[in-house]
Amino acid sequence: MSDDLYREAILDHYKHPRQKGHLAAPDIQFHDHNPFCGDEITIELKVENGIVVDAAFDGHGCAISQATASMLMEEILGKPLEELKALDKEYILEMLGIQIGPVRLKCALLPLKVLKAGVWGLEEWPE
Amino acid sequence: MSDDLYREAILDHYKHPRQKGHLAAPDIQFHDHNPFCGDEITIELKVENGIVVDAAFDGHGCAISQATASMLMEEILGKPLEELKALDKEYILEMLGIQIGPVRLKCALLPLKVLKAGVWGLEEWPE
């Protein structure tokens, strides 16, 4: 694992976010924010037969939260909802390929929290 | 000054308190206690023409508070009330002839607090 938070792949996703915007008629939509830094993420999913067929995110915040959201959208396309329910911190860290301290970890995990709260149909993802 | 809290004169006053008890018809009577240790002192004065003609104390507590009350009663007999109003910490320390740390000082000053509250006619002696 790299210890460079700002390795090129992350900056690239931040500067050129994939799947950013909104879906026409999402089946699942969820929004949350990180109270410590004001990062905001909205995630929308289009689901057919339990499979994610389209995904989009919107929001603003630091490079870590926004790049993570962008990467995550690419990752989940075509995946069954059930599989998303099991995604965890390790999955995100692996995806990012970086080591993160406790404070910035919140930024990296925000998109996952939003995704899981949406997929599980919860009001808020319990920390 | 001695640093022996329990020098003989103090133990003597504690074991053989002077002026302990109650007056028949006191002109001034006041009671207070030390919340930190439960020491209690009541002081009663008989006053004629502004002069203390009789004095008594009652109470219970440690050797320091009780011996100080006993000594103080002897000291004030025959003194004008006005003079009592001005008595202070230094006066008590001189009378006791000992050095006292901040915690036990409260014990030594309790009789003075009671006396002054009574003489000034206050509800409580402001610390």
Added chain:
Amino acid sequence: MQDRTELIRQDFPILQRTVASGAPLVYLDNAASSQKPVAVIQAMDDYYRRYNANVHRGVHTLSEEATAAFEGAREKVARFIHAPHSRQVIFTRGTTESINLVAHTWGRANLRPGDEVLITEMEHHANIVPWQILRDQLGFTLRYVPVTDQGLLDLDTLDELLTERTKLFCFVHASNVVGTINPVDELVARARAVGARVLIDGAQSVPHMAVDVQALDADFFAFSSHKLCGPTGIGVLYGKRDLLEAMPPFMGGGDMIREVTMAGSKWNSLPYKFEAGTPAIAEGIGLGAAVDYLQSVGMDWVRAHEQEITRYAYDRMSEVEGLRILGPGPEQRGGLIAFTLEGVHPHDIAALLDRSGVAVRAGHHCAAPLHARYGIPASARASFYLYNTTAEVDVLVEALHKTQEVFAL
């Protein structure tokens, strides 16, 4: 066992000192506050010298390090008391603030006229006064479980005192005066039977024995760091998660909020909802080190050691003429002995023991109602900890004899 104690004593720098009279320190005032091992002092020193910074909101190296250490300490404490999750460990200033927090939040939200809060006659003021203040504001009824002559809770009265009206039952785990270790299992079962919540004051238990808040089934459990080898300025409130989640916040400010607008605010998740403002960071880290230290010694060893000292002290002190021990025999008590000595006020006992280097406490030990129950204004108290020895008990007893000589007529 004494060999082990000798090693332990080397961890506590203060035990090398002498007092004003030149006598070596014999510290028997542990129930008021314990001494600190080097590991604890060092942990805080290290924080201030190497990575001091405000926690949670910082992105820079120091703040990341401080946050990791502070939150790591919370996890250590959670493991130490067997809390299901570190989020249920709320840092406060001490037992007193922990209990006041419950009164201000759970109490204010749940208690109304007609309700009853049951406490006991052996409580520390910290577990009496907050309920009196709240009662005067909300109009519920406050009742007390009486204490027997032997210093035990009078359980026969529970049938009458613990009823459907009882919403909360608060009691001390181990008394700081009579030493009694209360039968928590039975008390909690009785409370459950009428649907009352239970708050346990663990100020004198957590430092001295293994405590498992889940096994005790406590709804709330409070204790202080400074009595368990940790620093001043920090303590803990543990609570069941559903209760904590449902409670309104206590103080308002930074860190406890999720969102603030001029119109209003939303609360942060546990434990932060109850930790407004910059927390006691160095103190949290110090408490973590204290818990590590105690665990390295082993709480069962601590308890066994104190039992040995206490039994020995009980026997030797009983031989002193005119000395009266408050509370039950050594089997039912924690490591402390409060007593009176005929003809000598407790303050004078403490002052004269101090000449021999022996530090004991004198007063009502913040348990005035219990002293009133026994018809005495004050008592003296010797309280032991893992570093005390039977030889120190001998110094105490010797000094008690000297005290009597000074006061002999």
Added chain:
Amino acid sequence: MQDRTELIRQDFPILQRTVASGAPLVYLDNAASSQKPVAVIQAMDDYYRRYNANVHRGVHTLSEEATAAFEGAREKVARFIHAPHSRQVIFTRGTTESINLVAHTWGRANLRPGDEVLITEMEHHANIVPWQILRDQLGFTLRYVPVTDQGLLDLDTLDELLTERTKLFCFVHASNVVGTINPVDELVARARAVGARVLIDGAQSVPHMAVDVQALDADFFAFSSHKLCGPTGIGVLYGKRDLLEAMPPFMGGGDMIREVTMAGSKWNSLPYKFEAGTPAIAEGIGLGAAVDYLQSVGMDWVRAHEQEITRYAYDRMSEVEGLRILGPGPEQRGGLIAFTLEGVHPHDIAALLDRSGVAVRAGHHCAAPLHARYGIPASARASFYLYNTTAEVDVLVEALHKTQEVFAL
């Protein structure tokens, strides 16, 4: 001046360290928490190694020594802020608890529906949320003085906002975001004219300039130790004596009582009425040492030094393209500069500056309404103290340029 600073830097062990990247630490996060000089660390170490004991109620040597040191610290603090008497110095955990104490006691006793509490749009959450919570409980009205584009209080609105209905006016002495030093004299005079009480949040003023609470004529004044070279876990509420005397207590427990019976309790005198339970003893002693340290340097020197650094930083940072400074020019501000950088989120700024060893804070700095006012979710903030140098400002500016390079498209 830089010579003096070099000497001062030697008092702060942490300033010798490097961060993860290997770069020497450039600590510019002082508004969040300051570093501590050896004298402060040593004072607490010494307490724990030599005379640790619970205060007030103890008769033995250690407790007498601890009590003398702890109460001595209270007197030092009283002199430092020019309080008439040390009894008006109440120890709390920090600014946040100080303000909550006033809300829970004075507020609950004095505020009713129809009354108004006036605060400002530039307050820290610590001076917003307690009033929102209390408003929701008591039903008074909470109003805000708006802030101008330049980061000043819009005094023109006071005619309308400050009226006979206003019972309390709370404002920050020096802002922790825009840096503005508010015109206390004028604000207090305006409050007096309508009979309102005044609470001043001095968290960012006391550490950085000479403060005289009597000259300011504050009714209540709050600040934290950890921002003024002192330890975490302690802070101060100063109040006018008649107000404090008349207020009901905040928390209940040991030390704050004069008498406890099962029927009810009577309160102790000031300051103890507001200090329930074992206080933060080591922390009080550490705060006393911090105040001694700052006084030995001289608060006027500290202020002048920070003004020099701030002016220099303001000029150099203004040269950075896309950098926007929040708040007024350097003349009207304390020693901090919050800013945004086009195209780079404040968290990323802080993380990238950290690589160069520069510690700054990023976020809303617990002043979300103020950030909302400026239409930004967050900012980065460099804040200076007596040990910072213009050379460190150069490192900051250099690192800002590097940050822009990383984020360049």
